[in-house]
Amino acid sequence: FVDTDVIKVVESDEANLELVELSNAEISSEKTGKIVIYNSDGVLTYKLIANNGQIICTSPTYKTMSALNGSIAKFQEAVYNGKFYILKDKNGNHQFKLYSATNRLIMTGESFTSIDNAKSNVASCYRFAKNATIEVAEAE
Numbered sequence: 001f002v003d004t005d006v007i008k009v010v011e012s013d014e015a016n017l018e019l020v021e022l023s024n025a026e027i028s029s030e031k032t033g034k035i036v037i038y039n040s041d042g043v044l045t046y047k048l049i050a051n052n053g054q055i056i057c058t059s060p061t062y063k064t065m066s067a068l069n070g071s072i073a074k075f076q077e078a079v080y081n082g083k084f085y086i087l088k089d090k091n092g093n094h095q096f097k098l099y100s101a102t103n104r105l106i107m108t109g110e111s112f113t114s115i116d117n118a119k120s121n122v123a124s125c126y127r128f129a130k131n132a133t134i135e136v137a138e139a140e
Helices: 065-081 115-128
Strands: 017-020 034-040 043-049 055-058 083-088 094-099 105-109 133-136
Touching (some): 017 115, 043 065, 055 105, 065 094, 065 115, 094 115, 105 115
Parallel strands (some): 034 133
Antiparallel strands (some): 017 083, 034 043, 083 094, 094 105
């Protein structure tokens, strides 16, 4: 497929990343948010959904329920021990990227035209992830 053995490593543009500090954010003690698990023909994903029904973030896909459950636990831990960055994409939209304490990408948030909305999405993730109920979506 390739006529050359040259490999270019493209560094991420650090200028497009902004660390989000959550020093004033509060964790909801109520189970108002939820993590909903979806199974579409054996492809598993989950979404963190706020109390108003807004999707905060969507997971990558998984093949087994065991892998998905492990991912949920890592996600919930990373929300409180990792770092959130806001990324501005080439279309001018903003979304968060959540990295673990060991700098592994865990989750990417929804995309917003405003950076303030993306920051609000980070705060919602922080507020709802810890005590979210876990549900399995009904088959469509």
